Amino acid sequence: MTLSAARVGVRVPGRDLLTEVSLEVAGGEVVALVGPNGAGKSTLLRVLAGGLRPDDGTVSLDGDALTSLSLGALAKRRAVLSQELEVAFDFNVLDLVLLGRSPHDVLETPRGRAAAMAALEEVGLATHAALPVTSLSGGERQRAHLARVFCQLGFADRELEGRPGRYLLLDEPVSQQDPAHQLSVMEHVRGVAARGVGVLVVLHDLDLAAASCDRLAVLAEGRVAASGPPSSVLEPALLERVFGVEAHVDRAPWEDGPPRVSFRRVTTKGSSRY
C-alpha cells in the first residue's frame, strides 16, 4: 500500500523542475519533503496529487497508475492541502469544511456535518464554525482548510476511517502557525497517520520535520539528494551542500531526542564587503 512516484520528470521550457525523482509514501507513515526554495517540492507534491501530469515516469496509488483513476475515485482516497488558498465567496467555516465531504456525500448528511464539526474541534476551531472564513486570521484559515482535508479523508467517520489506502499531501501546512500550533498541527497529522493514512508533508523547518516525521526526503535542484530517517539524513555535509550554508547538527537536550540543526551563512576569508 503505497503512493509512489517512479523516475518522475517534469520540464518547463528552459528548465527541468524534476529529474528522475522516485519517492514512496506508505500507509501510516509521515514523510517530510524538505529542500531549498525552488527545489521542486510543490511540483512533486502536485505530481503525486494527480494535479500535474509528469513528462517522464509514473505515479501510482496502491499499484494503480494515477492516470487510470477517475477524479472522483482519487478524491475519496487522497486529500491535498495546497499553499495560498483563496475562497472566492464568503463561506462560513463549517461550510468550507463540509466541502471536504463532497467526494463521499452526494447531499449534505447529518453524519457529514458531525464529521466536519469533529474535524473543526480537532484543529481548535469549533467555536468558529459559524463565522465567515474571511473573518479568520491567516493561521486560523490554514487550519480550517486542514480540517477540510481531514474531512475528505473520512475523519471522525467510522465507516470511512477503516478504509486502507488513503493518502494526505500537505504543502507547508504550518507556514502561518505560531510555534505552539506548529506542534499541534503536526500532532494532528501524526494522529491521522496513526489511523493508516500515508502522509507527505512539505516543511521548511528541519527541526520540526525531524521531530514529527518518520522519514525525510531532501529535494535539491529537482532531484532527491537524500532520503531516510531524520538522524541519518540530517548530516552537516549534506545540508551544507544542499542549502549552501554552514550547518551544525546536535541532539535535543533530552534522551533520544530528534536531531537539531543550526545554520550559519558561509563566511570565507575576504568575502566580507562591509
Added chain:
Amino acid sequence: MTARSVVGVRPARSPWRIGLALVGVLVLLMLIGVSVGAVSIAPGRILALLLEPLGVADGRLSDAERAIFWSVRMPRVLMGVLVGGALGGAGAAVQGLFRNPLADPGLVGVSAGSALGAALTIVLGGAFLASLPSWVRPAVLPLAAFVGGALVTVLVLRLGAPRGRAAGLTVLLAGVAVNALVGAFVGLLSHVASDAELRDLTFWTLGGLSGATWQKLAFVAPWILGVLVLLPRLGRQLDLLALGDTEAGYLGLRVARLRVHVVAAISISVGAAFAAAGLVGFVGLVVPHLVRLLVGPRHGALIPLSALFGGALLVGADAVARTIIAPAELPVGLLTASLGAPFFLYLLRREVRVP
C-alpha cells in the same frame, strides 16, 4: 489560543424561510403588476377575474376588463417572472462559475449574440420577413435572438476552452473579445439601418415586456423553467469551484465539464429571456449579490432564490415602468439599468476596499 466569541455573527437564516418570504413578495408584486397600468383593475376584481374561468360568474366584470387582464396583463406579468427568474438564476450560476461576484451572464456572449440575431432580423430581414406567412413573422425576431445567443456562446466556449479544457480566465477573455467583435457587427448593422429600423433595434436593446403574449410565453417557458430546475443541482459543484480549479479537481470535480454545462444552461435560459424581452440589463448582476447577503454563498440555495428575487424585481420594475410616465411607458431595461448601474458602482467600491 484566541477565544473569539460567536456573538455578533450574522444569524444563520434558513433558505426555506427566505424563499417563502420571496414567494410572498413575488405574488404581491404580481398582483400589483396585473392591477396597475393605463387602465387600473381593482385588486378585488382580480380574484373575480381569476375565478371566472372556473365557473364562478361575476356580473360586474366588463369585456374590456377581461381582455386587458387575460390578453395583456397576465402574459406580461408572467413573462416578467420568467425573464427575471432566468436572469437572476443565471447570474448566480455565472458568478459561481467565474468565481467572481461581478460577473454577468452577458460575459459568455449571450447578450451580444442575441443582439446580433435581433439586428440581423430588424435591419436585413425586411424582404425575407415579407415573404413569410403573417402568423410566422412575430416568431422570427425572438428565434433569431435565441439562436444568435446560443451560437455566440458556443463560439466563446470553442475559443476559450479548446477541446473541453476550459480555464476560467481564458473563457472570460474569449468572452470579452467575442463580445467586442459581435458588438462591432451590430454597430455596422445599425450604421446601415434606416431610421425606423434603428429605432426598433434601439428599443429592443433597451429591453421591455410590452410585447408579451401567451404564444411567446409558451415559447420561452420550457427553456427557462427547465434550466431553473437543473441549475440548482449543480450548486454543490459550483461551491467546490469557489476553492479554485485545482482544489476543486482534488475534491473530485470535473471542472471543464461543469463549465460547459453551466455555460450551455445559461445560454439557453438567458437566450430565451432576451428573445422574449430584449436586453434587460443588470438583473443578473445585482440580484445574486443581494441574495448572497441574505442566505450566504451556497449555490444550491442561491440559484433558486436569485431566480425568485429576479422575477419579483422585474415584475416590480415593469409595474413602475408602466405607471411612472403613464399613459406612455418606459422600457423596463432602462429602469433596471439606471438602478443597477449605481448599485454596481457601489459594489465595486466595496469589492476593491482593502480588507
